[in-house]
Amino acid sequence: xxxxxxxxxxxxxxxxxxxxxxxxxxxxxxxxxxxxxxxxxxxxxxxxxxxxxxxxxxxxxxxxxxxxxxxxxxxxxxxxxxxxxxxxxxxxxxxxxxxxxxxxxxxxxxxxxxxxxxxxxxxxxxxxxxxxxxxxxxxxxxxxxxxxxxxxxxxxxxxxx
Amino acid sequence: xxxxxxxxxxxxxxxxxxxxxxxxxxxxxxxxxxxxxxxxxxxxxxxxxxxxxxxxxxxxxxxxxxxxxxxxxxxxxxxxxxxxxxxxxxxxxxxxxxxxxxxxxxxxxxxxxxxxxxx
Numbered sequence: 364x365x366x367x368x369x370x371x372x373x374x375x376x377x378x379x380x381x382x383x384x385x386x387x388x389x390x391x392x393x394x395x396x397x398x399x400x401x402x403x404x405x406x407x408x409x410x411x412x413x414x415x416x417x418x419x420x421x422x423x424x425x426x427x428x429x430x431x432x433x434x435x436x437x438x439x440x441x442x443x444x445x446x447x448x449x450x451x452x453x454x455x456x457x458x459x460x461x462x463x464x465x466x467x468x469x470x471x472x473x474x475x476x477x478x479x480x481x482x483x484x485x486x487x488x489x490x491x492x493x494x495x496x497x498x499x500x501x502x503x504x505x506x507x508x509x510x511x512x513x514x515x516x517x518x519x520x521x522x523x524x
Numbered sequence: 525x526x527x528x529x530x531x532x533x534x535x536x537x538x539x540x541x542x543x544x545x546x547x548x549x550x551x552x553x554x555x556x557x558x559x560x561x562x563x564x565x566x567x568x569x570x571x572x573x574x575x576x577x578x579x580x581x582x583x584x585x586x587x588x589x590x591x592x593x594x595x596x597x598x599x600x601x602x603x604x605x606x607x608x609x610x611x612x613x614x615x616x617x618x619x620x621x622x623x624x625x626x627x628x629x630x631x632x633x634x635x636x637x638x639x640x641x642x643x
Contacts, residue, residue, distance in 0.1 A: 407631065409638055415639065430632055468584065476579050476580075476634060516581060520583075523587060
């Protein structure tokens with residue numbers, strides 16, 4: 364896989380089927396359904412005061428849900444470029460418009476937080492970037508967190524000049 | 525007035541109609557008392573606290589601090605490192621309305637942020 368900046372877009376090329384599948388799984392990975400810890404992490408408490416939390420749930424949380432959903436939809440649309448024949452992935456290039464960079468950062472962050480909460484990764488696991496091989500679904504989850512983090516780092520570097 | 529004071533940090537989410545309803549539902553006599561209490565609450569200094577999170581990238585957190593608070597990179601990095609090393613950092617303190625708005629923005633970036641009264 365190669366990733367670079369091309370004019371007003373980020374370009375990911377030379378994708379192998381495995382990484383392409385991980386990219387396709389980004390939107391789905393943001394879904395905290397069935398994992399209360401993940402839901403609690405995405406919509407964390409704003410205060411120790413009950414009154415503030417109650418008002419937040421009524422007024423702010425719906426706005427946050429809209430924001431997160433909108434970002435995820437943008438990423439989902441961009442990822443339609445990966446639909447098609449797996450054998451042609453080596454020639455497939457994913458273009459991410461710089462204008463979509465914030466949506467990607469947000470969605471990748473949602474995905475990383477949800478996966479980390481679902482698997483309850485420890486600090487040590489999250490800091491072990493050389494862990495291999497992938498022998499379980501949990502290992503794959505950790506790989507996803509690291510891979511999505513790598514994409515975030517690249518996007519951040521490009522948008523901050 | 526009560527609705528305006530109590531829900532001040534939800535201004536972006538509350539439409540004018542809802543505020544008007546809140547105003548209309550108050551009655552003459554207790555208004556003064558409620559207003560005073562709300563103003564007292566608002567006068568208490570509040571602080572915006574960001575808590576450590578092992579998932580969010582350090583570079584990401586720094587960028588968020590720069591964007592939300594307009595801090596220069598060095599100051600944003602100092603706060604980021606404080607969060608990372610001490611578990612929390614006070615990013616801003618002052619009156620309640622902007623403090624609430626900052627917390628809302630930080631949650632939009634998925635940081636662990638809380639609003640706390642200054643003790």
